[in-house]
Amino acid sequence: MSEHFIERSRYLCALGGAAATVTAIPGAIPILHSASGCAGNFAWTQNGGSALQVGGYCGALTTPSSNIQEHEVVFGGDERLREQVASTLKVMAGELFVVLTGCVPEIIGDDIKSVVAEFSSEGAPIIGAETGGFRGNSYWGYDLVLQALFRDVVAKSSTTESTEVNLWGIAPYGDPFWRGNLEGVRRHLEQLGLRVNSFFTTRDTLDGIRQAGSAALNIVVSEVYGLGAAALAAERHGIPYLSLPLPIGPTATAAFLRAVAHKLDLSGPTVEAVIAREKSDYFKLLEPLTDCWNDLDLQRYAIVVGDANYAGALTRFLADDLGWLPELTVCTDPLQEEEQQRLVSGLSDLDSGYEANLVFETDASQVIHHLRKKWPAGNGGTYHNTFSPAFVVGSSLERELAQTLGAGHLSVSFPVANRAVIDRGYTGFRGGLRLTEDLISSIVAGR
């Protein structure tokens, strides 16, 4: 891992993540206060990395943007932003407008809070977030938008509804499977009798978001993303939170549901009944694969390359449910040491007893060196215990690695350039089946 650069980064800047997040909020319109190219850069990034999903109701090149230039760099951009917000409110039809700042206005010291306050005091449904690109990556931008929602949109509630929860931790477009992954978790929570606000699915509404303050629990299906918002909501709205790994497949999902039920003090029989029924379905559905699973020798050594959510979640599923051998897990996010520790300990005690090997490496070209530490290249002799048959579950940037190793490959973590995803998801029990289908299908594609 280089200390001086990041190779082919698998995320955008804070503004990029924030803009994508606002696009995913029902009826919301992002207003960028930035240079003109930011919106286009995000559109092209989604085009190449988000499994063919670009924009939505208002995203990509439709996004209002102040497009500041040298004039504003010299004289300040507040006036331009004021003009842009006023005209946006006339031209664009939205239920919520979110001003997001880029690098340039933040460095020159524009005061967006005052501009936003002017309009909101006149009754415009508008909020703002300082999301300058240098503040962090797109996952942090996602977190900043959620924080802004809990600060300025979610109403303070004097009552707590014991069966209401909020769900997040999956960044729209940053996870190409964001819709399906949110829905997969949401479905199981509903099976427990909970009412769920998940912000970004087709079943969510702005009203639901406004009422999120009465939830009994915030569930963050991530050990890294969205935790800033969880802390803010705890402080401001008094809602406790639970940060859990993204649950993929039966073992992880059962653990996830038990953790939620425990925290909410839900009755044991309900959660166990849900798990039993889902498990039964899962294995009945898996049953007919078993002959070919054996006949075609479909067990694989695996390398997992993914973001902070997928690295652990995919490894856990492969080891605990699919019975593959994930010998190397690479997390490509640049993380704080404390965050790294959290991911390491999350993988230290797998249900199957499999020993995971998690490394932190932002640069994909270095993955092979990490593998060689444990699995040296062949020495030319007749007998050699090689890393084969192998499979790489990662992003589309792992195709070269897979080719080098003669391994199979599936793109799951950003960037996913070579798949079209609409609402497919890998979370929950059924998500485990979807992932099994996709992994095996890629192996037998030439059959």
Add this chain to the structure above:
Amino acid sequence: MSYIDLKSAPKREDRLKACIAHGGSVCDLGGKGKKSCLVDDGERGFTQGSICLLLPALAMLNTLPDNVVLMHSAIGCGTCTHSQNANVRFGGNVRWGKVKDGTWLSTALNETDVISGGDAKLEQAIIEADKRYQPFSISVVSGCVPGIIGDDIDTVVKQVQPLVNAKLLPVHCEGFKTKIWATAYDAVYHSIGRTLLESTTSEKGAGEGGDAGLAPYQGLERLPRTVNLMNVSSMGRIDELELTRLLTGLGLAVNVFPVFAHPEGMVTATQAALSISTCPTHDDYFLTYLEERFGVPYLLKHMPIGIENTGLWLRDVARHFGAEEQGEEIIRREEAELHAALAEFRPLFTGKTVFVSAGEFRALATARLLEELGFRVVGIRSFHHDAFAEGEYEKLAASAVEDYPIDIANVQPFEEVNLLKRVKPDLFLGHANGNATAAKLGIPTHVIYNTGLAYIGYRGAYDLARRLARQRKNPSYNRRLAENLRLPYTDDWYQSPPFSYINTRGGVTA
């Protein structure tokens, strides 16, 4: 002093008086009493995001084999490469039978760097990239942040160059500095010229003045039958092959430049007998330089999109080499064959209306081609405007049945949606990431630029016709979208004149 002697290329609003905000009509821009917006470009009081010069610059740089792109900016700048990488992979495969990802890096400037400066980080990044990837060249590309905090990539490059093996190409792409993103081409060409074509041992360029003037780079021979065919990434391989086929027909050898050209071999461009542009928007800066410095004359007038335009383009080349008869023979043969092949499509297109949106020259040339296919043009959006396009507007004004709107806009789909609701075209052709608005209105759409598809020359005219026939045959996808989705604009906006916000910035009234 030439532009090339400056640290960075000038912005086009200064050099060419190019503009991005004008609402007019084809008669206004190309007819009598034409009113150009070249002076006093207005600004919109409402704007939507578009791109900056960084994107087209990276589209070129990422294709260069054995080159590493090192972004010097915040982490988001340049992530557009994730989609451009598809072109790098596909382009490499069709040219060399090898699929390879581009290599792009970022110094990922953070809050600390913004305060204390990023020069030292950049220096270390260059040294490490050189060691790790051992490339022939490293393009050091600056985004907005270094431009504001005062990082100096030129000085860093100068200091580090002796310590590394790779040739270092500083490229200035500070997005806030120019609203004309076509400045990107000048920025990349500028760096190629200064770094790869000029002498690095002497202060002055090899071709500058004196006995070395107007000759190929340092003692190389002139190649009397070799032409530079300029491609800044607006043509895919299939289009390059079409033009190469036509030029080979004149007995010429073709050096495609600069996309997918190895930096080490780029000096060949100084040896050519002629440089041929396919788009004045792209190449004027560099071709002027190649002529001034190395005596390579150039053609920079026509874009070979459309039947007539391809003929005009080829004729100019033929004339340059005294091969007029050969040229006429090729054109006669090609046109006869093409017209016969197009016969089955014409009845499908005749009288149908079309709206076109793209970079200025491409939009106008494609509009002419669509007229040749039988369509009636009812609106054009050009991403910017400069004087090079005046002849094209004249052609379209002359052939227009009635006047129609021309929107000079760096995308701005709010103006487009307003215009489309009024003119209700039967077909829309828009740039990449620029067809969704028309699609959600239920209009059949087709992409006007995609490096995997043919657009150029006679082959391009035929293939485009085939694709449009296909799109028109079943536009259900868009129709169903329109029935079930709404666009994010207020009803008030649809009632307002489309160019209401032009010249309103800063409280100026139109």
